[in-house]
Amino acid sequence: MPTNEGAFSASKPRPNSATRVPPPGRVHRGSRVTRVNAPERAAVIDLEAIRHNVRRLVQVASPAAVMAVVKADAYGHGALPVARAALEAGAAWLGVAHIEEALPLRAAALTAPLLAWLHTPDSDFGAAIAANVDLGCSGWELPRIVAAADLLGRTARIHLKIDTGLGRNGCTLTELPALLADVARHEAAGQIEVVGIFSHLAVADEPERPETDAQLATFLAAVELAHAAGVHPSIRHLANSPATLTRPDIHLDLVRTGLALYGLSPLAGRTPASLGLRPAMTLVTQIAHCKEVPADQGVSYGLNYRTPTATTLALVPLGYADGIPRIATGGPVRVNGVTYPVVGRIAMDQMVIDLGEAGLVSGGHSLLGAEAVLFGPGDGGEASVDEWAAAASTINYEVVTRISPRVPRVYRG
Known part of the structure; x- marks a missing residue:
């Protein structure tokens, strides 16, 4: 049964409740x-809404830069059109999960800094290095990245991934000193450049929970360990969409925004409009x-x-x-x-x-x-x-x- 009162009739069709601009065609x-x-069916993507959301996130995150996360085909919106719109609106970085997602963006002549962070032993690190794609590194990837860099005669750009409590990818604080010793050695040899250090938050969409503060403390401790080992990443990034919108103290140098980029709310009880976003x-x-x-x-x-x-x-x-x-x-x-x-x-x-x-x-x-x-x-x-x-x-x-x-x-x- 209809959920709105009022019916339309054959002689007097009920008009739409609001005028909507039709898609092309x-x-x-x-x-x-x-x-x-x-098309008989279509997902209509408003790229001006994407630009609006990026401008909003740039404003909120400033002076930190904004990474537009376009993994999973830009959350179903189309990676290449969204990436272009996001860069036009002021995003400084692009982010994807897999190298296979990064390479088509480079093939389309997008030259912005681009990070891919989720790998397997069969990931094509050489293709990523050749395409100037930054690589997340939790530890096991390091020898493979170095070998690919040596084969190409190139310096690989890496971001150290720290597990601060999410329990997925990343190096723990216990394992970090040994990894940093290897990283410092390879960086001194010119095989890698440590561009960034990052982690991912588990409960930032529930701002009242204390685990986010604990993760921040662990992350900052990891940064100090890196500095003590002679490794000095220039970019620290931890904030996802909910932390970007609620925790300016976590913005650091770069925020990684996914859901908010597409105009959806990452926070229970908050509408996109209340956050200044447009679906x-x-x-x-x-x-x-x-x-x-x-x-x-x-x-x-x-x-x-x-x-x-x-x-x-x-x-x-x-x-x-x-x-x-x-x-x-x-x-x-x-x-x-x-x-x-x-x-x-x-x-x-x-x-x-x-x-x-x-x-x-x-x-x-x-x-x-x-x-x-x-x-x-x-x-x-x-x-x-x-x-x-x-x-x-x-x-x-x-x-x-x-x-x-x-x-x-x-x-x-």
Whole structure:
């Protein structure tokens, strides 16, 4: 059933609750959308929102520099377009997890400092060094990085990764003196340059928790150990998006911003608008089918939902193969200014919304081809990524990063 009061009729269609600028390839006519060579499904990425968010983060982080984290195809937004927009808006660094993510950015002639920090024994350190990609180093990677640098006759740029309490990658304080002795030796030989030292925070999205202060203390102790060993990184970086927004004392020389770059809030109870951010992704498709059904009609696999009354069902052609969590029954879909929850199980390619009496009054078939928006910035009344995250019992990070390549990206701005 619709979650907004008021229904549209065949003679007087209800207008959208706010005027929305259509993506390229669409023409709005009243409350309907005529698509002109546009994808049937699209993740519309507002690059001006990305630029706005970077400018906001630069302002908040100053005098520290901002690294735009574009790993995981820029959290599903498209690494190359986002990287370009972020650099245009004032980001000084780019960050990715894997070397394989860094190399296409270099191939596209992006020359900004670029760090890749997650490796395996099969990682191509030589390709990274040749492309002037900085490398995170927890310890085991050092001999491999040095060997690749020697083979190329180049100096590798590394950032020492410290485990300050997250328990994942990084060198512990106990192991650090031995690593620093090796690092100092290789740096003196010109094989490596220690550009940075960094760590990652575990609970910065819960600002009241004391573990962040403990991690900061451990990190600063690691920096002192490095200096005592004759290793002097010029860039210290620890803050992620939530720490960038809440802990100026952790900004140090560089902040690494991921989620906030895309206009999403990393803090429970705080909206993007309250943080000065603008969500960049809108997930949109069109109604693929409508039909009137009687009361007690089962819907989708398992027949877990049955229509309480005679109604109209509408088919939304997005499913878990497109990255929509199968568990997210109840997720909101906005059509013609009204928001409807998904009913029944989400399938591989599709989901169903129940139009209720509104569909019967209007004649549900009139909605065939109507724009259906799953989430967006909210200026058109559409749901937020956070509402879909709640429906799927997950976090906003996961919702955007899992939108699959089957959904074309369309760029504005």
